[in-house]
Structure formats: structure tokens, C-alpha cells
Amino acid sequence: MRVTVTVNGTERTADDVWPGESLLYLLRERLGLPGAKNACEQGECGSCTVYLDGEVVCSCLVAAGQVAGREVTTVEGLTGAGGAGLHPVQQAFVDAGAVQCGFCTPGLVVAAHDLLARVPEPADPEIREALAGNLCRCTGYEKILDAVRLAARRQAGR
Amino acid sequence: MDFLQPATWSEALALRAERPDALPLAGGTDVMVDLTFDRRRPAALLDLTRVPDLQEWALEGDRVRLGAGVPYARVLTELAGRLPGLAIAARTVGSPQIRTRGTVGGNLGSASPAGDAHPPLLAAGAEVELASAARGTRRLPVADFFTGPKRSALAADELIAAVLVPVAAGPQQFCKVGTRNAMVIAVTSVAVALHPDRRAVGTGIGSAAPTPRRAPKAEQLVAEELDWAGRTALDDGLAAEFGHRVAAAAAPIDDVRGSAAYRRHALAVMARRALTWAWDDLRRAA
Ligand SMILES: Cc1cc2nc3c(=O)[nH]c(=O)nc-3n(C[C@H](O)[C@H](O)[C@H](O)COP(=O)(O)OP(=O)(O)OC[C@H]3O[C@@H](n4cnc5c(N)ncnc54)[C@H](O)[C@@H]3O)c2cc1C
Ligand code: FES
Ligand code: FES
Numbered sequence A: 001m002r003v004t005v006t007v008n009g010t011e012r013t014a015d016d017v018w019p020g021e022s023l024l025y026l027l028r029e030r031l032g033l034p035g036a037k038n039a040c041e042q043g044e045c046g047s048c049t050v051y052l053d054g055e056v057v058c059s060c061l062v063a064a065g066q067v068a069g070r071e072v073t074t075v076e077g078l079t080g081a082g083g084a085g086l087h088p089v090q091q092a093f094v095d096a097g098a099v100q101c102g103f104c105t106p107g108l109v110v111a112a113h114d115l116l117a118r119v120p121e122p123a124d125p126e127i128r129e130a131l132a133g134n135l136c137r138c139t140g141y142e143k144i145l146d147a148v149r150l151a152a153r154r155q156a157g158r
Numbered sequence B: 001m002d003f004l005q006p007a008t009w010s011e012a013l014a015l016r017a018e019r020p021d022a023l024p025l026a027g028g029t030d031v032m033v034d035l036t037f038d039r040r041r042p043a044a045l046l047d048l049t050r051v052p053d054l055q056e057w058a059l060e061g062d063r064v065r066l067g068a069g070v071p072y073a074r075v076l077t078e079l080a081g082r083l084p085g086l087a088i089a090a091r092t093v094g095s096p097q098i099r100t101r102g103t104v105g106g107n108l109g110s111a112s113p114a115g116d117a118h119p120p121l122l123a124a125g126a127e128v129e130l131a132s133a134a135r136g137t138r139r140l141p142v143a144d145f146f147t148g149p150k151r152s153a154l155a156a157d158e159l160i161a162a163v164l165v166p167v168a169a170g171p172q173q174f175c176k177v178g179t180r181n182a183m184v185i186a187v188t189s190v191a192v193a194l195h196p197d198r199r200a201v202g203t204g205i206g207s208a209a210p211t212p213r214r215a216p217k218a219e220q221l222v223a224e225e226l227d228w229a230g231r232t233a234l235d236d237g238l239a240a241e242f243g244h245r246v247a248a249a250a251a252p253i254d255d256v257r258g259s260a261a262y263r264r265h266a267l268a269v270m271a272r273r274a275l276t277w278a279w280d281d282l283r284r285a286a
Helices: A023-030 A088-096 A105-118 A124-130 A141-155 B009-018 B031-036 B072-079 B084-091 B096-101 B104-110 B118-124 B216-225 B236-249 B260-285
Strands: A003-007 A010-014 A049-052 A055-058 A071-073 B002-004 B022-025 B044-047 B057-060 B063-067 B127-132 B136-141 B146-148 B158-166 B172-177 B188-195 B200-206
Touching (some): A105 A124, A105 B096, B009 B044, B084 B172, B118 B172, B118 B188, B172 B260, B188 B260, B200 B260
Parallel strands (some): A003 A071, B022 B044
16 A cells, blocks of 8 residues: 655655554655664564654554554654754763663653653653653663753753 | 555444454554564454544533543543543553553453453443444443453444443542553552442452453442441451452452462452542542
């Protein structure tokens, strides 16, 4: 089947999509966007987190056909259409040392980006709750919390 | 594999009747895992996310008619006041990403004994609304919907339209044990709802029997013994006996998530606590 979807502000079309394949597969294998990572393929790890119509989802759990005509934003699109450099949330992950192997990072960045858009100055329990669906196998959770706190501070201009 | 994407409810029901080999698809949080791991290969998917009726909830008398396609995230933000038990349970489902997509209708569709929506629906006395193109709509108590592990009363040509949940007349609680605070399938769970308007108590047990089920003897005991008029403090002995009766109503098994003995123990403790919290809430409200 053919799927047309807006990804990071641009309309994209993919042909010969198998109806049972996931949005994650569509993004990585058909649209050349490898930012969202494929780790567990069962919703457990959050490495594949993207925005679908403005809400965070595990792209491995969304059928490709379900996104036809919808809007998807991946980690590649956080800086806006044509945006260069890093988004402040990404920069905070770099500066706080929250990236080890980096596999979990794109999903965590999207989840943290969503949290900070909804709750500009989250308390620690809110950060933990918002990131509860993202696993880091390098177990760098303390630095990840530091990164979110740092991004929040910078966002607030402090 | 075909991808069927009805835009209306009547079109969805017609497709369901025409294509009994099509698997309904809502949030996909159960279905996509099965597809990816090759546990299921349906001839078609019937995507219900474009059917507007399923994504809505509305008041119908003193009940909320919750469309089958409303995700947990919206139950939490929009219905925590009217359906507190379901909202507490929704909060424990998966992670934010799972709650954005996963629906109460999908939970019923999977009919897992561990589904977290089920105990609060049982305790509240909810009904499930099923529909088919041929026979129209029927409603049945949620307790009658579950017929076995992952089996339900849903017929091959039917879809789940909605659940009808009485607006809470009193405090409701839900407790779940798992290995961490997020992303866990319940080892066992229990819901308690107080109905002070009719001096009754509702219960629901999860993950401790072939289907989610109520604990009628526990309900009956406390409905009779609670001091509804004076709302004096809950007697410790009564709370403990309530817990024992809830545990006795279960029929747990040993599995990878926990032993039968542990489940019974946890149920007794959780049921006692849930009743105590709910009763204390009721006393505070008075
Ligand atoms: C990482 C992860 C964590 C999870 N954690 C929990 C948890 O904590 N608690 C819990 O209870 N569950 C949990 N689940 C399971 C799942 O999220 C729930 O069962 C959810 O409610 C399923 O809803 P859905 O909309 O995604 O259903 P889908 O996957 O779309 O469908 C599920 C089933 O219902 C059928 N169906 C869906 N809608 C209808 C309809 N309207 N009419 C007829 N049939 C229908 C489908 O055919 C399918 O058989 C988890 C899943 C994952 C992947
Ligand atoms: S790959 Fe989607 S949650 Fe792990
Ligand atoms: S940095 Fe390696 S998985 Fe998180």
C-alpha cells in the first residue's frame, strides 16, 4: 500500500508498504530517518519514541497505515524544518554527559522535549514519571536527570 | 495483508461482518507486538482509529459512555473526577507512550486476566456495549463479558462500541503489585468502589483467576457491616476479613510473575488497604 504522511514538516510518500509494518520501520527503512532506534520492538524501551500529531508514542507500536495523513516529528525534526545544530534539550544531554552509547538518547530526547513543552519546570518525580517508558541500558539515569534539569533551567533563562 | 480503514461506525461494522478474517486495530499496543513477533498473521487489519464515535465520551444519565477508542491518557486528564477508579488504574498502565495510544476498548478486546482497566470496571458495575451490523447493539455487565483467559463474549461479527461506567457516587481505589512502578503487568491487582448512595461496595480482582472477577462475599460482608449512617472509623477486624474474602474469591496460579500463595497474600493486604483508604476518604468528605 501507499502511505503519505507529513514527517518533520515535509510531506513524504512511501510505496509498497506492508500493512502490518510499524511506523518505526517506515521511518528507518523507507524514509531514511534512522534517528528513532529499533531496540525491543515491543513498547518496552522507548528508543523509538516520536511525536504523532503532537503526542509521544512508541513508533514500533503504530501501524504504518495508521499514520496516513497525520503528522510525525522525529528527533531529526526537533530543531524545526531546515533547522541546523542541536535543540537545547539535545545540547543539555551533551553538556550533562547524559550520552554513553547513545542508543537510548533519541527516545529520551523526544520524551524530555515533550515534558518540558508541557511542564517548563518539572519536579524530579515528574521527570521520572515522564521518562518511565525509556530504558537506558548503559544505566546513565542520574546524568539523564541532570540533562533534563539543565535544559529546564536554560529554558527558563536561569 | 489488507489494511481496512473505515471512516464511520456503520462502515466499520459492515467491514467487520464482511471480513471476519480482519483483526480490529485500535492503539496497537497489543496487536503490533503480536504482528512483529509473528504470533498473529491476520489476513487484514481493521483500523478503528479513524472512527470518530469511538474516540468520544459523553454523559448518559448517571453514567459515562466511554468510547472504546479513548486512550488511557484522556481517561486520566478528562475523567479522573467522574471515574476515579478507572483513572487510578489508567495511571499505572505502561508508560506515557503506552497511555497515549492504548485504549480501554483494546484492553477489553484482549481480555487478559491482567488487564488493568478490568478491576475498576467490575467494581463500578460497568456495562460493555457491543454492536454488529446484523443484530444492532447489545449491552452486558462487564463481569459477563469475560469468558476465559483472553476470551470474551465478543462475537466474530461484533465490535466493542463503548463501556458504560456509573459516575462515582463515592470513593474508589485501585492497587496493583508489580516489580517496579512503571511498565509492569500486574502480578495481581484489586479495585474497590464504595457506593454510599445504595450502601453497597464493588470489587474487582485482576491477574488472580482465569478472568478478572468480583468478590461477592467480600462485597456483601462490608455492605452489611459498614457504619454507613454514622461513618465511624473502619473496624480493623472487618477490614482484615474483607481482605481474606477477596483473597478467597481468587483462583490464582503459579507463573513467572508470582506464586499463587503470594498473589493470595498480596490480594488480602491490598484489599484491606484499598477499603481503608476509600472509607477514610468517605469519612473526610462527610
Ligand atoms: C510496553 C507495554 C506495556 C503495557 N502495560 C500494560 C499495563 O500496565 N496494563 C495493561 O492492562 N496493559 C498493558 N499493556 C497492554 C496494552 O497496552 C493494553 O491491553 C491496551 O489497553 C490495549 O489497547 P490498544 O488500543 O492498544 O489495543 P490494540 O492492540 O489495538 O487491540 C487489542 C485487542 O483488542 C481488539 N480490539 C481493539 N479495539 C476493539 C474494538 N473496538 N472492538 C473489538 N475489538 C477491539 C483487537 O483486535 C485486539 O485483539 C502494555 C503493552 C505494552 C506494549
Ligand atoms: S523499540 Fe519501540 S519501545 Fe523499544
Ligand atoms: S546511553 Fe547507552 S543505552 Fe542509554
